[in-house]
Amino acid sequence: MSESAESGLRERKKADTRKALSDAALQLAIQEDFENVTREAIAALAGVSLRTFNNYFTGKYEALAHWQSERMRSSISELRRRPPDEPLWTSITAAVLKPLEDDDADSGPSRITAREDFVEVRKFLLSTRVRNAMSRDLFDEWVAVIAARTGTDPARDMYPRLVASVIRAVGDAAADTYAAADPPVSFGELVRSGLAQVAAGLPEPPRRRRR
Numbered sequence: 404m405s406e407s408a409e410s411g412l413r414e415r416k417k418a419d420t421r422k423a424l425s426d427a428a429l430q431l432a433i434q435e436d437f438e439n440v441t442r443e444a445i446a447a448l449a450g451v452s453l454r455t456f457n458n459y460f461t462g463k464y465e466a467l468a469h470w471q472s473e474r475m476r477s478s479i480s481e482l483r484r485r486p487p488d489e490p491l492w493t494s495i496t497a498a499v500l501k502p503l504e505d506d507d508a509d510s511g512p513s514r515i516t517a518r519e520d521f522v523e524v525r526k527f528l529l530s531t532r533v534r535n536a537m538s539r540d541l542f543d544e545w546v547a548v549i550a551a552r553t554g555t556d557p558a559r560d561m562y563p564r565l566v567a568s569v570i571r572a573v574g575d576a577a578a579d580t581y582a583a584a585d586p587p588v589s590f591g592e593l594v595r596s597g598l599a600q601v602a603a604g605l606p607e608p609p610r611r612r613r614r
Contacts (some may be wrong), residue, residue: 421459423449425469433520434465437527442466461536464527468536471528474502477542482548490604495570496595503591521590542567549561555563573597 427448429442440462446456457536460466477577485494545559550556550563557563577593600606 414524416568417459420449420451420455421469422473424451424456425466425473427462428466429470429524432524432527437463437467464530464532465536467527468533470534472537472541477502477505479541479544479548482552487552490567490602491549491573492553495549495566496598496602499570499574499594499598500591501592518581518587521578525578526581542571545570569601570598573601 419587427445428437428440430438431444431448440463442460443453445463445466446453449456456466460469478498480561482494482498485497545567546557546563549566551559552567553563557564573594577590577597580593581588581590583611
């Protein structure tokens with residue numbers, strides 16, 4: 404095996420271990436009160452030692468944040484792959500939905516299938532501890548790829564930063580609506596609808612008649 408192939412294999416194993424630990428943290432967040440979950444429990448569920456856990460994450464909140472960070476990286480990578488002549492919001496919609504589609508294809512133990520589980524996990528994802536543990540570079544990566552597609556300068560033009568902020572806002576609005584919807588609705592369709600409304604210029608909806 405060549406040196407480059409060995410290096411690639413090592414990196415793949417590291418990525419797999421990091422994912423296993425993050426998936427274990429997510430699974431325990433779904434099943435238990437995450438405040439009481441220990442690093443030892445996460446490591447045991449992932450089938451590794453506490454020492455291995457400490458080699459990858461500084462704590463359980465960082466391990467949980469990695470799950471969300473990887474979803475964001477998946478979207479950013481998908482946006483980079485979209486055809487350059489494709490309408491911006493069409494590309495953004497496909498990119499944002501990519502990790503949701505991957506979730507649908509995933510049958511692993513960490514998959515969130517119940518709305519109650521989604522609501523519980525989202526509480527942690529929105530917590531200060533988890534948000535602080537997420538890479539601050541991810542938002543800047545969103546800004547950079549949007550700037551590249553639109554020919555704008557992220558240092559001088561507000562547009563790419565505004566678009567990245569809107570994407571985040573649509574995700575938050577969709578999650579809030581999904582958590583409260585009765586009867587239940589598809590989270591992916593809420594995201595798609597929200598981005599479509601943004602692309603259309605957020606036209607004012609028809610007023611409902613008062614009863």
